[in-house]
Amino acid sequence: MLTFKHFTFTVLLLTALFSCFPVSAGAARMSPSDSILRKLDDVLDRRDTYYVTREYRIDSLKNVAARIPHDNLSARAAACHDIFSEYGSFQGDSALNYATREYELACRSGIADDIVQAKSDLIFTYLSGGSFTDAVDIVNHIDLSEASDAQKINFYYLCIRLFSDLSNYSVADFSDKYARMSGQYCDSVMAVAAPDSYHYQYAMAFSPRKGLRPAEKVPVFKRLLERTDVSVDIKAMLASILGDFYAQGGDMEKFLFYKTKSAILDVKSAKRETVSKLDLGRLMFERGDVDRAYRYIDLAKEDADFYNARNRKFQIMSILPLVEKARFMKVDKNRHGLLVSTVVMVILVLLFAGAVIFIIKQLRTVRSARKETELRNLEIEQKNSELKDLIDRLRESNKIKDEYIGYGFYVQAEYIRKLESLYNVVDRKLMARQYDDLRKSLRQGDIRKEKESMHEEFDRIFLRLFPDFVEEYKKLFPADDTKNAESNGHSLTSEMRIFALIRLGITDPANIALFLNYSVNTVNTYKTKAKNRALVPNDRFEAEIMKIRSR
DSSP: OOOOOHHHHHHHHHHHHHHHOOOOOSSSSOOTHHHHHHHHHHHHHTTTHHHHHHHHHHHHHHHHHHTSSSTHHHHHHHHHEEEEHHHHTTHHHHHHHHHHHHHHHHHTTTTTHHHHHHHHHHHHHHHHTTOOOHHHHEEEEEEEEOOOOHHHHHHHHHHHHHHHHHHHOOOOSSSSSHHHHHHHHHHHHHHHSSSTHHHHHHHHOOOOTTTTHHHHHHHHHHHHHHTTTTTTHHHHHHHHHHHHHHTTOOOHHHHHHHHHHHHHHHHHTTSSOOHHHHHHHHHHHHTTOOOHHHHHHHHHHHHHHHHTHHHHHHHHHHHHHHHHHHHHHHHHHHHHHHHHHHHHHHHHHHHHHHHHHHHHHHHHHHHHHHHHHHHHHHHHHHHHHHHHHHHHHHHHHHHHHHHHHHHHHHHHHHHHHHHHHHHHHHHHHTTTTOHHHHHHHHHHHHHHHHHHHHHHHHHHHHHHOTHHHHHHHHHHHTTTTTSSSGGOSSSSSHHHHHHHHHHHTTHHHHHHHHHHTTOOOHHHHHHHHHHHHHOHHHHHHHHHHHHHHOO
């Protein structure tokens, strides 16, 4: 027979097995970098806030530009440059549009710095959008002879990135002609910029002439990250480059940290032309975190589509199908796991339901048994009470019998003594023929006196057995009842004596009448009058008399 213990053991066993079931990859051990990754996820959830802020700044700059006089070509070119600066890493087509306007206005103004600035903006736009040929064509035909040092530094700085990116797309080890040209432009920046400037330090880190190893470049870029004259979007790029340096040294945790930091800064600065989220997506994919990999790469694709960066789209499409396939496989695996989990849960629910039903039945059985036990206990208590009452009555009866047996012996002895004395008196009177004296000796008054003496003796013996009888008897009547006032507590009235005999178990009116020398009618009359005066119902009066206990 299946018992509650069997149910409990089965349910606990299946619960333990189910708790060990691998429901998801989220149960895996958390890495130390999860904190900054969670911060990135939080920033990504709020990315639209930063994008709206940038669009608001752009609208404000457009309003300012609209108020500039048409004949002030230099001011209008500067306004187009300001608007381009906001669009530069945000939206490629708009950036190209304003860079083109800026170049046209600069050419019309004929100011050398404005022209170089406009061409630099065009180079940045082509570079960011992946149009390397157009960017190189501008580089090959630019005239810097009349440009200021600031514009030269900015131009050389862009060329470092342009030819570095071209080298990365051409060869994997950064050893082609584009790499050499990138190094030459590093030297060009260092030749013009101040040694403590941002551009000089940046160029020095990549200069072949300095020949710094990746580990030696790390402190340089950390110092650049701490500079206050560097914008947030530039710091995002620096953090990304730092991550690459750590990856070259094999420290993937630091790579993850700085790429994540770069992605956070990208979002906060509202940049849409970025690489950090793509690099993070690749790393997450390699580590098996398919959900994060898909999210980061999908957001990178969203940015590339918004910016219209063809080179980024190509990079993303080379990895996105693999991530989507892995994600589909994970979803399918999770679906299978969920199915198994559901089956196990259904089994557990059924077992729990069976256990509950079984427990309810057991509780009903226990409750029924408890009720039966309580009824039995009540019956036993009632029987015990009845037995105790019977024992008390037997003790009382024995006590009464003992008293009245002794009293009977005494009365009988006294009766024999008196009878013997009477016999002697009669015998002497008869012998002496004193008939008149004999008659006087046998007067009726003596008999009455003997009866009164017998009643007094009865009262004495009864009140010794029931000392509270008079008091308890009076409680059955109103306090002002005059009939009971005749008793002083040491003797019984005629009415009380009738019920005293009833308390002793003499209930036959004929026997009561014989003992008290009353007629049966007189006894019944006394009883009826007492019951009519009592506070309790007539049919309960004698039962209340029987409740008066002896001592």
